[in-house]
Every structure is written in structure tokens, then in C-alpha cells.
Amino acid sequence: MSFERLMRPWSGPLFRHLPAASESDPLDFQFAGAGRTNRWNTPGQPTLCLAGDEGVMIAEWGHHCAINRSPELERRAVERAMFRFEVSLDHVLDLREQAVLDVLQVASPTSMSPGRPPVLSEASPLLRQSWRLRWRFPTIPRGSSWRSFSKSCQPTPDASSTRSLLPMYCAGSELPSSTLRGIAGGGQRLRPDRAHPALRKAVGGTRHSWRWPSNLWLAPSGFTG
Amino acid sequence: MIAEPAGRLRPAELRRDFDLSRERMARLIDVSAKTIERWEERDGLPDRTSGRIRLEFARLQEIRTLGLMVYTPEGFRLFLQTPLEELGGRTSLQAIEQGAVELVIAALAADYEGLGF
Numbered sequence: 122m123s124f125e126r127l128m129r130p131w132s133g134p135l136f137r138h139l140p141a142a143s144e145s146d147p148l149d150f151q152f153a154g155a156g157r158t159n160r161w162n163t164p165g166q167p168t169l170c171l172a173g174d175e176g177v178m179i180a181e182w183g184h185h186c187a188i189n190r191s192p193e194l195e196r197r198a199v200e201r202a203m204f205r206f207e208v209s210l211d212h213v214l215d216l217r218e219q220a221v222l223d224v225l226q227v228a229s230p231t232s233m234s235p236g237r238p239p240v241l242s243e244a245s246p247l248l249r250q251s252w253r254l255r256w257r258f259p260t261i262p263r264g265s266s267w268r269s270f271s272k273s274c275q276p277t278p279d280a281s282s283t284r285s286l287l288p289m290y291c292a293g294s295e296l297p298s299s300t301l302r303g304i305a306g307g308g309q310r311l312r313p314d315r316a317h318p319a320l321r322k323a324v325g326g327t328r329h330s331w332r333w334p335s336n337l338w339l340a341p342s343g344f345t346g
Numbered sequence: 347m348i349a350e351p352a353g354r355l356r357p358a359e360l361r362r363d364f365d366l367s368r369e370r371m372a373r374l375i376d377v378s379a380k381t382i383e384r385w386e387e388r389d390g391l392p393d394r395t396s397g398r399i400r401l402e403f404a405r406l407q408e409i410r411t412l413g414l415m416v417y418t419p420e421g422f423r424l425f426l427q428t429p430l431e432e433l434g435g436r437t438s439l440q441a442i443e444q445g446a447v448e449l450v451i452a453a454l455a456a457d458y459e460g461l462g463f
Contacts, residue, residue: 152412156452172461
């Protein structure tokens with residue numbers, strides 16, 4: 122079975138946050154995938170991580186600060202502004218589907234885990250050379266802080282958690298940020314979140330929609346952390 | 347990526363934001379402290395400066411620019427002196443001295459993106 126027959130359209134909001142003082146376009150992804158502590162991609166692989174909702178966005182920042190940085194550093198991070206994007210994807214391959222996994226010759230979603238993203242990439246030369254877009258969908262409970270939420274985001278390799286993570290793969294080794302940058306000037310700035318001082322920022326800006334210029338795939342994972 | 351053109355590099359400004367002595371700055375770029383002093387006095391690098399040194403300077407400038415986007419000036423200085431796991435337990439300054447500038451930029455890139463790390 123070919124990939125084409127398994128592709129589906131997808132659209133919806135996605136979120137990211139950036140240093141508030143940054144003059145960079147919110148659609149500038151020049152640093153995406155450049156880190157070495159990425160949980161969802163091999164170092165250097167162009168990867169765009171976006172959150173499925175505001176709670177995940179906050180929890181991800183909290184996770185990074187708690188795991189990779191010190192509290193002292195976290196307190197000295199500048200304020201961050203939150204952005205919402207309306208994303209429309211024409212061709213999405215949902216790797217939670219067994220049929221897709223069969224095509225990729227991946228035994229099961231649980232064979233993939235943070236720190237082992239190459240497992241899937243190795244399964245297919247197509248994916249190995251693909252741009253990767255990931256987002257996560259669990260929603261932070263109202264009234265809880267990112268700290269309590271991030272604790273609940275520890276790796277839980279059970280079947281139920283596979284639906285909370287929807288990493289995506291985009292066809293082609295080249296997805297230049299200049300292309301994205303040229304599509305829209307930015308996303309919608311969101312209200313400041315009271316749970317995290319570093320994310321407090323006055324709202325403003327305008328809402329934009331943009332369409333991804335290429336094919337994308339969804340991949341499963343047995344982890345939410 | 348985001349480095350300013352070499353002609354606009356300001357040695358004194360860079361050293362101030364990195365909070366370094368001339369001796370330490372000299373070690374980062376592999377020149378003498380006296381050379382750093384001369385650059386600061388003339389507020390720039392001489393035209394005859396080698397490509398290697400200009401590149402080293404530009405990379406430090408890139409770290410500074412990115413670091414000050416993510417952290418307060420105080421936070422950036424703390425970042426430079428904090429041992430990080432992704433740097434093999436080294437501080438950013440130690441990593442720079444040992445030629446691992448790209449790793450430091452990658453660490454700051456993670457702080458800039460803040461999702462997926």
C-alpha cells in the first residue's frame with residue numbers, strides 16, 4: 122500500500138511561544154531542531170515542535186526548564202509571548218494507524234520512545250529525509266500549574282497515551298523557513314498565562330492562517346513526556 | 347545565522363556582555379590579551395584581521411545576540427557559567443574555549459524554541 126492512499130487532510134490551531142522581545146517573525150523557524158536535547162528528533166534534524174493547546178505549550182517550557190536548566194536560569198529568562206496558528210494540512214499520514222505502521226515496517230507504536238526517534242526514521246528512507254513537525258495534545262487542567270502538569274507528563278508507555286502525541290512528518294528534506302516566513306507575518310498573540318511568569322505578556326497582534334506547502338505525516342508515540 | 351557583519355563587531359561590548367576579563371576573552375578567540383586591549387581601544391577589529399579570528403568573533407557575537415534574546419543580561423552571564431548536560435557537563439564558556447561553539451548555539455536555540463526539549 123502506498124503512502125498516498127493513507128494520507129488525510131488535517132486542520133486546527135497550533136501554538137508556540139517565543140521570547141517576547143524577539144523581533145523575529147513567529148513563523149521564523151531557523152532554530153527549530155537545532156538543539157541537542159530534543160526529545161523527538163535526532164540532533165540537527167529540522168524539526169518543528171508546536172503545541173496542541175496552551176497548556177501543553179506552558180508545560181513544554183516548564184519541562185525544558187526543569188530538566189535542562191536550573192531554577193536560577195529559568196528565573197532569568199525573558200518574558201515569552203504566545204502565538205496561535207491556524208494550520209491546514211492537505212496530506213497527513215497518521216502513524217497511529219496500524220496500516221501506516223505496516224507500510225513503514227514498524228512493529229508497534231511502543232517501539233518508539235523519546236531518545237529513540239531514529240527507530241521510526243530508520244524504518245523508511247522517506248522519513249529519514251523528512252522534515253518533522255510534532256505537537257502534543259493533552260490539555261493542562263484549569264487551575265493547575267505547569268509544574269504539577271509537567272509531572273503528569275512523565276513517560277507513560279501505555280496504549281491510552283498514544284493518542285496524546287501527534288508528531289508529524291513532512292515530505293522532502295527541504296522545508297526552508299523562508300518559505301514559511303513568506304506565507305504570513307505571524308500568529309495571534311494570546312493572553313498571558315498566570316501560571317508561569319516567563320509567559321506573561323500583553324496580548325496583541327493579528328491572526329493569520331497559513332497552509333503548509335508540502336505533505337505531512339503523523340506519527341504515534343507511547344509517551345506523553 | 348544571526349551574526350552581525352564582521353565590520354560591526356564591538357570587542358568591548360562583547361566582552362562586557364560575556365562578563366569576561368581580557369585574558370579570558372583572549373583565550374576564547376585564541377589571541378593575546380594585549381590584542382584584545384588594542385581592539386577595544388580602536389573599537390573594532392583591524393582590517394588585516396584574519397578570517398579565522400573574524401569568524402570566531404562573529405560566532406561569539408551570535409551567541410551574545412541569541413543569548414540576550416532568551417535571557418536578561420544577568421541571566422545570559424549566568425547561562426555562560428552554568429554547567430549543562432548537553433555540553434557534557436561543561437559550562438558554555440568552557441565549551442567555547444574547547445571549540446564547541448555550535449553546541450552552545452544549539453543550547454541557546456533550545457531555550458529560544460522551548461518546545462520539544
